[in-house]
Amino acid sequence: MNFPSKLIENAVNEISRLPGIGKKTALRLALHLLKQRETVSETLAHSILTLRKEVKYCKVCHNISDSEICSICTGMKRDKSLICVVEDIPDVLAIENTSQYNGLYHVLGGVISPIQGIGPDELKIESLISRINASPSDEKVEEVILALSTTMEGDTTSFYITRKLKTMGIKVSTIARGIPVGGELEYTDEVTLGRSILTRINYSAD
Amino acid sequence: MNFPSKLIENAVNEISRLPGIGKKTALRLALHLLKQRETVSETLAHSILTLRKEVKYCKVCHNISDSEICSICTGMKRDKSLICVVEDIPDVLAIENTSQYNGLYHVLGGVISPIQGIGPDELKIESLISRINASPSDEKVEEVILALSTTMEGDTTSFYITRKLKTMGIKVSTIARGIPVGGELEYTDEVTLGRSILTRINYSAD
Numbered sequence: 001m002n003f004p005s006k007l008i009e010n011a012v013n014e015i016s017r018l019p020g021i022g023k024k025t026a027l028r029l030a031l032h033l034l035k036q037r038e039t040v041s042e043t044l045a046h047s048i049l050t051l052r053k054e055v056k057y058c059k060v061c062h063n064i065s066d067s068e069i070c071s072i073c074t075g076m077k078r079d080k081s082l083i084c085v086v087e088d089i090p091d092v093l094a095i096e097n098t099s100q101y102n103g104l105y106h107v108l109g110g111v112i113s114p115i116q117g118i119g120p121d122e123l124k125i126e127s128l129i130s131r132i133n134a135s136p137s138d139e140k141v142e143e144v145i146l147a148l149s150t151t152m153e154g155d156t157t158s159f160y161i162t163r164k165l166k167t168m169g170i171k172v173s174t175i176a177r178g179i180p181v182g183g184e185l186e187y188t189d190e191v192t193l194g195r196s197i198l199t200r201i202n203y204s205a206d
Numbered sequence: 207m208n209f210p211s212k213l214i215e216n217a218v219n220e221i222s223r224l225p226g227i228g229k230k231t232a233l234r235l236a237l238h239l240l241k242q243r244e245t246v247s248e249t250l251a252h253s254i255l256t257l258r259k260e261v262k263y264c265k266v267c268h269n270i271s272d273s274e275i276c277s278i279c280t281g282m283k284r285d286k287s288l289i290c291v292v293e294d295i296p297d298v299l300a301i302e303n304t305s306q307y308n309g310l311y312h313v314l315g316g317v318i319s320p321i322q323g324i325g326p327d328e329l330k331i332e333s334l335i336s337r338i339n340a341s342p343s344d345e346k347v348e349e350v351i352l353a354l355s356t357t358m359e360g361d362t363t364s365f366y367i368t369r370k371l372k373t374m375g376i377k378v379s380t381i382a383r384g385i386p387v388g389g390e391l392e393y394t395d396e397v398t399l400g401r402s403i404l405t406r407i408n409y410s411a412d
Contacts, residue, residue: 030254064214
């Protein structure tokens with residue numbers, strides 16, 4: 001694409017570096033910004049800059065936070081005996097939006113992936129263990145819920161963490177895998193369907 | 207959506223103001239920027255700011271330009287007797303990318319739309335007429351090609367400009383409407399197919 005101006009070419013190149021945004025979309029966004037008042041571009045640029053420069057991560061759970069320790073970790077109504085281990089920040093948001101979970105979180109920052117050169121030391125696994133060890137006796141961590149993706153990497157990470165925690169006498173669980181609510185049996189893949197039968201829930205035990 | 211940090215909430219709100227980007231995509235983009243080095247956010251913010259602040263428009267054709275008069279208008283190899291009238295800047299880029307046109311352009315900045323309160327005075331129509339009148343005798347404008355969209359508003363604008371230019375003895379043409387190259391007759395809408403028969407091209411005249 002030939003651009004009539006260096007300025008727009010630079011902007012399109014920079015915007016199209018973002019994931020899922022190609023040159024055409026970037027051009028559309030740039031021309032949109034040109035049609036808006038100058039303050040629109042200013043606040044956008046400012047919010048991107050301050051986000052990157054001033055972002056803090058919670059020292060306990062490694063989630064994004066405005067303070068040293070995030071509002072979930074300091075929450076008075078939170079069940080501090082439960083820790084849900086997730087891969088990344090959007091997962092915390094997704095679980096929080098269900099309003100079904102009242103415990104704490106631990107953001108690993110990724111999963112073990114030998115291909116991408118990510119070993120256990122690159123993740124916040126040691127931090128999870130020392131956090132459990134350091135928990136005060138009145139707020140003892142009793143259960144760790146693994147909520148990682150069911151890829152090869154996610155399963156490896158789950159396995160690794162489970163083995164580490166077992167020796168510590170902590171209960172380790174994983175979120176249920178099965179047919180999504182509203183999903184049809186007929187169109188579910190065999191692995192999911194197979195797992196959902198193996199990990200069936202016993203109604204008569206309630 | 208509840209955000210763990212005001213900074214990310216602001217960034218997501220600002221990014222999701224862009225057309226076609228919702229809150230989820232905005233969050234994905236913001237988290238992507240957080241994972242990149244700080245210079246990535248800096249150059250992105252900088253390019254957006256400088257684009258909006260330093261952008262210039264060509265005084266002759268109103269296209270985006272780095273100088274007072276754009277490179278197309280000053281181009282030595284351009285046929286200065288032809289002016290192609292388009293609605294907006296992306297249209298210039300689209301026609302330039304075909305490499306089939308060697309004349310000049312004129313960007314109207316929109317089309318006549320009484321519903322949106324855009325009259326002929328809001329567009330660069332007067333500027334087109336004075337530009338034609340001011341053209342020197344060795345580079346006299348001979349033909350104006352209308353390349354506006356085939357909507358009610360586009361057709362109204364074409365009609366308005368045609369009527370203005372007719373009195374000046376300028377040849378006015380419009381780009382051909384018909385079946386796209388590679389398109390199938392069977393699936394073409396009736397209006398397009400009807401027009402393509404009415405405006406058929408006479409092979410025997412060549």
